[in-house]
Amino acid sequence: KTARINYKMMEKVIIDPNRPRKLGVYARQSRTKETSGSIDDQIKQGNHQAEALGIHCAVYKDEGESAAYDTLDNRPAFIQLIKDIEDQIITEVFVYDESRLTRNQTTKLIIKKTFALYKVKVYTKIEGVIDFDDSDNEFMSDIRTLFASKFVKDSSKKIKGVLRNR
DSSP: OOOOOOGGGTTOOOOOTTOOOEEEEEEEESSTTOTTOOHHHHHHHHHHHHHHHTOEEEEEEEESOOSOSSOSTTOHHHHHHHHHHHTTSOOEEEESSGGGTOSOHHHHHHHHHHHHHTTOEEEETTTEEEETTSHHHHHHHHHHHHHHHHHHHHHHHHHHHHHHTO
């Protein structure tokens, strides 16, 4: 499955002003000892965010999946989240921190364009609220993705160096 994004229609989406608000809680952990909290902790934080907003939520979780790739194909729950945003089922998203969404500039563009087009705000425990319609929010989000991408590349080089020297 690949995220179905209709690029030709990206400027002509009509948002239903009467659509009920619903928070998509996205939890991802690429390995068992990651520092961004367990899947259950991320979901618990998302449930708290939904309660604070006074809206219902749906949970999407990808376990053991990296966000460093140029494609979303390895993250079925995230693809479903994008589909539900496009179908105007999900109106807002919660992630523990922004790196749960992506650590890759290519997939960041897909996320940013989709979220801006459908007026989806992102709530995070670490960075606060991210609104891709706000140029300052978008700029800072892009900077964070650049740092996350560099971190992934640097970590990969270090690991490969250690393995070569064994």
